[in-house]
Amino acid sequence: MRYVVAVIEEGGFTRAAARCHVTQSALSHQIAALEREIGTRLFARTSRAVRVTEAGEAFAAHAREALLAADRAREEAASAAGEVRGTLRMGVIPTVTAVDVPAVLGRFRAEHPHVRVELRMGNSDEMVPAVRAGALDVALLGLRDGLVPEGVASRVLAREALVAVLPGGHPLASREILSLADLADAVFADFPSGTSGREQSDHAFASAGIARDVAFEAGTADHLRGLAAAGLAVTLLPPGVVPMDDRAIAAVPVSDGPVRAEHVAWDARAPRAAARALLPLIV
Missing domain, CATH: 3.40.190.10 (Periplasmic binding protein-like II)
Known part of the structure; x- marks a missing residue:
């Protein structure tokens, strides 16, 4: 499942293999075996390009959910033993000023050295749906004052007039x-x-x-x-x-x-252990 998702997100087998730290032939073999097992093609391959099929898109949607659940299970088991592990996926707007992001992440890594951090830059419109979907654990947003990000937990960090x-x-x-x-x-x-x-x-x-x-x-x-x-x-x-x-x-x-409000947003339903560990350093 990780290989399929990687091929889709990276746009090809070569970059997906590098991301997954395996050889391209091993990755191709595993995906071909998976296609034989489920009885349908997940990718249409040519000599120049790879295109995900409709079946592949349907498979990937559920694969992402399964992978997220597996990651959370592993992280929660470590958390129950008093250790935070896994990956923290944090979204940040380029104009953030309410939080010193490098300083916060420095403290976070000092306290939780086994957590990898993926920092993704983007705009608030992209990151709120990503938090809702579980693709981001925490996001730092900038919105017009008075607006509240929908479908996520959030807190206002600062307000400033432009x-x-x-x-x-x-x-x-x-x-x-x-x-x-x-x-x-x-x-x-x-x-x-x-x-x-x-x-x-x-x-x-x-x-x-x-x-x-x-x-x-x-x-x-x-x-x-x-x-x-x-x-x-x-x-x-x-x-x-x-x-x-x-x-x-x-x-x-x-x-x-105009007045802008900066928010921190996170998954309201089941925040991952890494997100729960980061939030006290922000709020």
């Missing part, structure tokens, strides 16, 4: 404070439409009844800052991800701007 990040030579760059109305005619850069990062600013402008021109979309705060530094756009970002010593940009508070 600041306007303007080109250093912008006419408003010297102001001590701005309003959304001051920025109505600005060209904006923002996160992609439909993401939680974008929704924070969209909601604030919609609530104020102000239309804005989002001419640039980018997936990271670094790229948004870069667009501002190049004089191409204005953006709204958490103050913790804006360097104060960068003269190419200016960060100005916005009186009625």
Whole structure:
């Protein structure tokens, strides 16, 4: 089952074999034996590519559940003996500021040296479903203040008002404070439409009844800052991800701007032992 899941996730037998620390021939042999046992092809193979079949997709869905249950059984047995083992899968938004992630993981590893840590970067919209599905154990999220991640346990870690990040030579760059109305005619850069990062600013402008021109979309705060530094756009970002010593940009508070809440989220039903060990270090 691990081999099948690895082939699907890695997109081929070679990378799957490397991930599973076996030879490609051994992995191929085991999957072929499994296909003979269940009486159907899980993968359509050609000389150039491997494609998962409909049967393979159905098998993999249940295989993931079985593997997760097996991992939890092993981890719970170790936990009952007073030891935390297994793998901690932690999702983190790139703009997290409420938690010093390296410091927290350093403490965690010192206390639980037998736990492997898989750190996955992504956006909140992807990570909440991953926590619900058991693909992530813990996630650090950023959402518009007032929203609560659905289907998971969570706790608010911090709230912060976003600041306007303007080109250093912008006419408003010297102001001590701005309003959304001051920025109505600005060209904006923002996160992609439909993401939680974008929704924070969209909601604030919609609530104020102000239309804005989002001419640039980018997936990271670094790229948004870069667009501002190049004089191409204005953006709204958490103050913790804006360097104060960068003269190419200016960060100005916005009186009625969006407020972001950072959350930690985890499986509400049956958190794994590694997640239970990590959470006290965060909250």
